[in-house]
Amino acid sequence: MIDKRVACIEDAVRGIADGSTVLISGFGDSGTPFELLEAVLDQGARDLEIVLNNAGGGDDAIVRLLAADRVRKVVCSYPRSSLGNPVFDRLYAERKVELELVPQGTLAERIRAGSAGLGGFYTPTAAGTRLADGKEQRVFEGRTYVLERPIVGDVALVKAYRADRWGNLVYHSAARNFGPVMAACGRLTIVQVKEIVALGTLDPEHVVTPGIYVDRVVELGI
């Protein structure tokens, strides 16, 4: 029998190894699995490379992971927040955390490429800019493209809305954002949901993330 449900959030994040690359869904606060991140804080994994759109803000769990010196590298498109992020700004200025800045669409596509078994792709994004420095560029049909390599996550932490025991997922509104592409890209994909429903409840036409990508689901009621 397939049953991806775990009883508690501590079980959900069990076994995340030091040095892991961790994909974190979300766009600002929308769709960010803050409760899983709190559990990772308690779980203790360190030397992490985190891949996400923003780098936290205010006093959220991402900022506290950074403040606790648990993050070696941040791969993101926009490490700024309207709430401010003085912790990241300080660590960046002191070169205590590495930043790989990736255009947002390239970030999504590198993750997709990782999930899809591709060796890379050529994109027009960033051609002729400093974010293409050191990367192979090729001209196709008169247009310049930049070679981008895939990202594969050792772990993906994803927030969805509803799941079943097979790990099929639906999302809530704009909180979908990076969830589907990251869920498919984690070697270990861990999902927090508001509720787990009986198998067969989710309409197959409406499932956004097929359960094959998902390893663990924890129900949080929020």
Add this chain to the structure above:
Amino acid sequence: MTGLSREQISWRVAQDLPDGAYVNLGIGLPTSVPPFVPPDREVVFQSENGLLGVGPAPAPGTEDPELVNASKQLVTLLPGASICSHSDSFLMIRGGHLDIALLGAYQVSAQGDLANWLTEGDNKAPGVGGAMDLAVGAKQIWTLMEHTTKSGEPRILERCSYALTAPRCVTRIYTNLAVIEVADGLQVREIAEGLDFAALQRVTGAKLRPAPDCRPLRFVA
């Protein structure tokens, strides 16, 4: 002060959005454009976080904290709206499916080079967001900005001094002082009332030429 206010720049851009257009709004000034779209036109606004058919801010009491736009502002969805993942959203953006992207800018060059993500002397960690994908992907890039910096330095230049977002992508520039088409150089389509062409040229760092039918740029309430 001659020319339009920031809100009036947004109004002016909205008057040019055609019926049926799919339009992405960058962060900053572009987010104030939608209320000014003439009511007889259906314009579909896309937000890079996977929304197509973005509506206005929610009424008090109906907010959904996870329903935000690219600027992380609370929004609503209109009837006919759809939600997709980041992969699909940037497929729309990068793949040439959007008619127009409205973007803020620090600088634009005479060739349409865009600089809108990094300024000199900003020591904070840089952020690029979706700007580079939008700049290469939408069929047209219209920029909204003040014609000069606060200290009066031109933002429209022969060459951008700031790091580029993308070369040769801007097709139209809307400022408080002018509407300028980027087509084989910079052609002034509209010029603020009370300003003559020579005065506009003096606050512009690149050579301008007037369109044969150059008109006054004016706000009509």
